[in-house]
Amino acid sequence: MSTPEVALSLQGLCKSFGETVAVDGLHLDVPIGAMYGIVGPNGAGKTTTLSMATGLLTPDAGTVLVYGVDLWAEPERAKPLLGVLPEGLRTFDRLTGAELISYSGLLRGMEASTVEARRDDLIAALDLQDYSRTLVTDYSAGMLKKVSLACSLVHAPKILVLDEPFEAVDPVSAGAIRRILSTFAGSGGTVIMSSHVMALVEKLCDHVAIVGGGQVLAFGTLDEVRAGKDLEDRFVSLVGDVGEYRDLAWLHQS
Amino acid sequence: MVASILRLRLTITIHQLRREWWRILVLIGAAVWTLSLLPSVAYAALDLSFRAPDVRMDAYTAIVAVLVVGWMTVPILIAGLDDSLDPARFASLGVPAKRIMPGLTVSAFLTIPVLFFFTTLIVFSTSWLPDGGEVFAVALAGAMLTLATIVLSARVSVMWTARLLQSRRSREAAFLSGIVGVFLIAPLASILIADGLETILEYDARPILESLRLTPVAAPVGAAGAASMGDWGGVLWRLAISTAWVVMLWLVWRINVAHVLVHPTARGGGARARDDSVLATVVRFERRWAKTWQRLHRTRGEPSHAAVAVWARAVRYWFSDPRYLATILSVAVFPILFFFLVYPAFVESRRDDLVAIIVGVPILLAGTIGWGRHNDVAYDSTALWLDVSSGRLGRAIMWGRTTAVLVWAIPMVAVGIVASIAVSGRPDLAPGVIGACAGVLGTSLGVSAVTSVVLPYRAPAPGENPFSAQLGSVGASLFAQAISSGVSWIVAAPVVLPLVAALLWNPLWGWVGLVTGIGTGALALIVGIRWAGSLYDRRSGRLVGAVA
Numbered sequence: 001m002s003t004p005e006v007a008l009s010l011q012g013l014c015k016s017f018g019e020t021v022a023v024d025g026l027h028l029d030v031p032i033g034a035m036y037g038i039v040g041p042n043g044a045g046k047t048t049t050l051s052m053a054t055g056l057l058t059p060d061a062g063t064v065l066v067y068g069v070d071l072w073a074e075p076e077r078a079k080p081l082l083g084v085l086p087e088g089l090r091t092f093d094r095l096t097g098a099e100l101i102s103y104s105g106l107l108r109g110m111e112a113s114t115v116e117a118r119r120d121d122l123i124a125a126l127d128l129q130d131y132s133r134t135l136v137t138d139y140s141a142g143m144l145k146k147v148s149l150a151c152s153l154v155h156a157p158k159i160l161v162l163d164e165p166f167e168a169v170d171p172v173s174a175g176a177i178r179r180i181l182s183t184f185a186g187s188g189g190t191v192i193m194s195s196h197v198m199a200l201v202e203k204l205c206d207h208v209a210i211v212g213g214g215q216v217l218a219f220g221t222l223d224e225v226r227a228g229k230d231l232e233d234r235f236v237s238l239v240g241d242v243g244e245y246r247d248l249a250w251l252h253q254s
Numbered sequence: 255m256v257a258s259i260l261r262l263r264l265t266i267t268i269h270q271l272r273r274e275w276w277r278i279l280v281l282i283g284a285a286v287w288t289l290s291l292l293p294s295v296a297y298a299a300l301d302l303s304f305r306a307p308d309v310r311m312d313a314y315t316a317i318v319a320v321l322v323v324g325w326m327t328v329p330i331l332i333a334g335l336d337d338s339l340d341p342a343r344f345a346s347l348g349v350p351a352k353r354i355m356p357g358l359t360v361s362a363f364l365t366i367p368v369l370f371f372f373t374t375l376i377v378f379s380t381s382w383l384p385d386g387g388e389v390f391a392v393a394l395a396g397a398m399l400t401l402a403t404i405v406l407s408a409r410v411s412v413m414w415t416a417r418l419l420q421s422r423r424s425r426e427a428a429f430l431s432g433i434v435g436v437f438l439i440a441p442l443a444s445i446l447i448a449d450g451l452e453t454i455l456e457y458d459a460r461p462i463l464e465s466l467r468l469t470p471v472a473a474p475v476g477a478a479g480a481a482s483m484g485d486w487g488g489v490l491w492r493l494a495i496s497t498a499w500v501v502m503l504w505l506v507w508r509i510n511v512a513h514v515l516v517h518p519t520a521r522g523g524g525a526r527a528r529d530d531s532v533l534a535t536v537v538r539f540e541r542r543w544a545k546t547w548q549r550l551h552r553t554r555g556e557p558s559h560a561a562v563a564v565w566a567r568a569v570r571y572w573f574s575d576p577r578y579l580a581t582i583l584s585v586a587v588f589p590i591l592f593f594f595l596v597y598p599a600f601v602e603s604r605r606d607d608l609v610a611i612i613v614g615v616p617i618l619l620a621g622t623i624g625w626g627r628h629n630d631v632a633y634d635s636t637a638l639w640l641d642v643s644s645g646r647l648g649r650a651i652m653w654g655r656t657t658a659v660l661v662w663a664i665p666m667v668a669v670g671i672v673a674s675i676a677v678s679g680r681p682d683l684a685p686g687v688i689g690a691c692a693g694v695l696g697t698s699l700g701v702s703a704v705t706s707v708v709l710p711y712r713a714p715a716p717g718e719n720p721f722s723a724q725l726g727s728v729g730a731s732l733f734a735q736a737i738s739s740g741v742s743w744i745v746a747a748p749v750v751l752p753l754v755a756a757l758l759w760n761p762l763w764g765w766v767g768l769v770t771g772i773g774t775g776a777l778a779l780i781v782g783i784r785w786a787g788s789l790y791d792r793r794s795g796r797l798v799g800a801v802a
Contacts, residue, residue: 051798056639058795072795076646084643089636089798092567093716094574095532099567102533106563107644112537119533133528135574137716151640 006065007032007159007190008053013062015048015214022048024214026062030159030192030207035185037205037222038194039231041239045214046194047087047163053192054084054161066159080108083157085148087164087194093137097128097147100136104151115154122150126176141168149177160184162193166200178204198232212239255349259357260364280732281366288370295374303381310381311479315463315472317378318400321371322471325404326411341511351512358511359504362405375401385482392481392489396474399496403471406503413510415580467492470499535566560647564654569661577633577714581626582662589619593673610757612678613687616670617753620691621746623663624698628738629731630655630706631790632713632801642794648707649787656703656783663699667691686753686764689771693749696775698742700782705741707789709734710800749774 008030015023023045030036040046051057053064055075064071064078071078095103101122105115123132126146131139136147145168152160160181166174181204185191195201201208202222208231209219217238218225226234271278302310344354362368375397382393467476473492480488539562572578592615631638641651671691675684711731752767790797 054643055795056642056798075791075794079643079645082643084639086639086643089639089802090716091640092571092634092637094571095567096528096530098530099528099532099570102530102536103563103567104640104644106532106536106559107641107647107650109559109645112533112540112559116533119530135528 005031007034007067008161008192009063009065010049010053011063011065013049013052013064014060015045015052015057016060022214023052023059026211026215028209028216028219030190032190033185033188034190034207035181035205036190036192037201037208038192038211039196039198039201039208039235040194040211044211044239046211048214049211050161050163050192050194051086054082054086055079056084056086080155081158083152083155083160085145085152085160085162085165087167091136091144091148091151093139094135096133096135097139097143097150098123098132100147101150101154105154108155110155118154119150122153125180126150127173142170142173145169146173146177149180153180157189159190159192162191164195165193166195166197198235202231210235210238255353256357256360259354260361263361263364276733284366284732288366291370292373292377295377299377299381302378303384307385307479307482311467311475312460312463314378314475314478315466318472318475319466321400321404322407325408329408329412342514345515349515351508351515355508355511362409363401368401368405371404372401379478382478382482389478389481392493393478395493396477396496399474399493399500402500403496403503406500406507409507410503410510413507413514416576417510417513470495473499531570532563532566536562558650558653560644560650561653564641564651565658566654568655568658571633572658572662575716577716582666585619585622585626586666588622589615589670589673593677609678609680609683612674613680613683613753613757616667616674616687617690617694617750619670620663620667620695621698621742623659623667624695624700624702625739625742627656627659627699627702628705628709628734629711629713630659630702631797632706632710634801635713635715636798636802637716638801639798642798646791648790648792648794649784652703652707652783652787652790656699656779656786659699663695667695680761682761683753683756683764685768686756686761689764689767689769690750690753691771692775693767693771693778694746694775697746697749697778697782700778700780701738701742701745703779703782703786704789705734705738707786707793707797709737710797712801745778 006029008028010026010028013023013026014021026045026049038046038049048057052059052062053071055071055078058072066078066081069078069081091100092103098119101119102115105118106112110118123129126149128143128146128150131143136144139147145165149162149165152162165177165181169177181191181193193205206222207220208222208225210217210225218234222231225231229237271281302313305313341351341354341358376394379390379393379397382389463472466472467479473496477489477492477496480486480492536559572582634641641647671684671687674687675681711734749767749771752763752770755763756767
């Protein structure tokens, strides 16, 4: 079993779709209070892994432990500890932003009065006041991200699992999100986020795992993984560069 | 461009078949079934070839009329049957309508139903062979024009309806004009049917069919008839107006495609500010029902907020999402047409044997509503991750979403019951009809709750054309539809028995039906929801993938 210091433990996760192996025996322990960045090339299995870690996709094999609770055996105990922001999935877009936040809170079984107070706090903190009474279907991509983040925070989870939380978010809102996440991790919360942006991971995270081919290629604290190099260089050296630097001569403008 | 669009369609189909091999079985089954229909078509054509040309013409005119109406309405009424390429998918490529239209046209004609009707119409044309080769040639040309008419009519009707349902204002306009249309048809029908149904069929049917042949829709049939009488001028103008009609339909379709290409996303009805009705509903529920709930469950605990929240969300969807509105609309069309068209006839002819049919209408309506929810979960599309990741909430979710249907289903069925009792003039049957409706609605909703979790198939995503199937999902949807309707029939049939007894022997049986119907309906609904809920929890790790 996992030690109490581990917030989220992924043990031997496997998932294939037909003949494609997306995740191949992946192990990862995320310590409590960490800001854990998961980086990897496109198709490395990041989203599949995070889906299995949050109860959205049944793994073919392996266990997910949330504070020592087996997520797939006891979802009713494990899921309340998690706040989830998936990537590329729709939300209930015929609700307004405020309604969507209330809805997530109520699904989590919270008191109506608590939901109301937290909803208003989140709307203010994420600068959504002007749009809280607008249907989510009329939101821009960045606002959608912000309101989804609010939904994942409303029940005060112990662990936040965020898939590409900064994609399409403007710099001002990104600053607000960073502040919220840092405070959360500082107070003992755990954040696991995937990203393509190395600079962002270096700036924000204290731990990092590099994923490729459905497995963890390197993990640990940021300095351990960097091993004295730039994170991007280390990343490229681990997952391999593009096969060929072909010159697209026909693209040159003159 | 034609070749690449056809290749695209073929590639999509092949990939789909490779991913889910059992679809091939469905395809083969469908092909065998259609082929097995051809002998009877050939027999009918042979029989007609021995008849006089005017009898033949009447028969073909009626067939063409049914075909056109069928092709225009079936894809709208049965959501998910329209498997054609959605032109909106080409919006991001920046190709003008002019360039994709040839490809779309060819691919619209290369489907199994079109091939079947192509063969059927050719077989029918052979019945003109006894009148000479040149008459057969005209009939063949007419058959091709008819085929073009039905296929293009279907495209135009689907695209227009989808476009109408897109914005809130035009949606309301469509509803209103539909109702006004029905009200206009009703007096017309009552005048027509004033002489009684037999007289119409005997004396009025022929003039109606004859005037239909003067319209472009059935003119090709008239052309063959004119050719058999040697009236070549008549052949010419009939084929000409029919060709013009086909060209016009194609142009209307093209205008619609061009519109879709530059209006890709269907958004909500503008930035209208709304209050948080989800939270308000939960607060209201708590204030009114929490005490009752606690007493019922002998607990001091709180009722599940999740179920009420899901309910509030589902109700919002029923009245604001075009896909859901299209469902309500298509369910309501049949009984409205039935009552407004049959009522006048019934009043005139006073035929008692129609009572069973009339009281059957609200029951059928209840069954259609319940059965129609057999893919309910998939309509959430991938948004259901929010429900799944929030805990083990299967029961609360199924409670909320199933009872949300009752918000509009109960009033609609109630109107149907009142109308059928009023039309039939048999208030003594009311308890039996109410019981049967409640029973059928409850059981079919219960069955649907389970199948929507066990056999979800891809539904149109939010903002997509409400009538389009996801490419290649027709096989899966037919499978799920067959299973859910079969089970619904088996489970719901006993509920109707007391009403049958009331009709045949003694109306007092109706009171038995009232009690058993409401009892069975409520029980089946509760059992169905609870079972669906635990299945939801067990399958939650597969649901998001199944509807994505």
